[in-house]
Amino acid sequence: MVAQRTRHAAIAANLANSETLLNAAGEYEPYKRREVMFAPGDPTSPTRDGRAMGVHVERIHVNEEALRARYDPTSPFADERGIVMVPDISPAIETINSMQAVRAYEANVQAAEVTKQMLAQALRLLA
Incomplete structure (x- = not known):
């Protein structure tokens, strides 16, 4: 979930x-798109089995190439041709990525809830 x-x-x-x-x-330094890179496993888990499960954030990649040229001769940052380099971030793609992240988070919450219910049922059987 983290x-x-x-x-x-x-x-x-x-x-x-x-x-x-x-x-x-x-x-002048246009914002550069960030991408979170996952790696398998949970290195913070105290058990070997736990370290083999799930994913963790390996790193956050800053895309140095993610700029696009925009014609804006009125900008104080425009070159002699009127071109300004701006962040190449697509709101549509970022929104889709956001929806995927939210759905994955919700799936993890649901899995944790089911696990909690299973443990509660097992404890009731033992009591």
């Missing part, structure tokens, strides 16, 4: 910054 939550946060950041051209210092 991995999907992290993925969803990166997607939200991509959407929120899809038109961002300046960095925190106010310098």
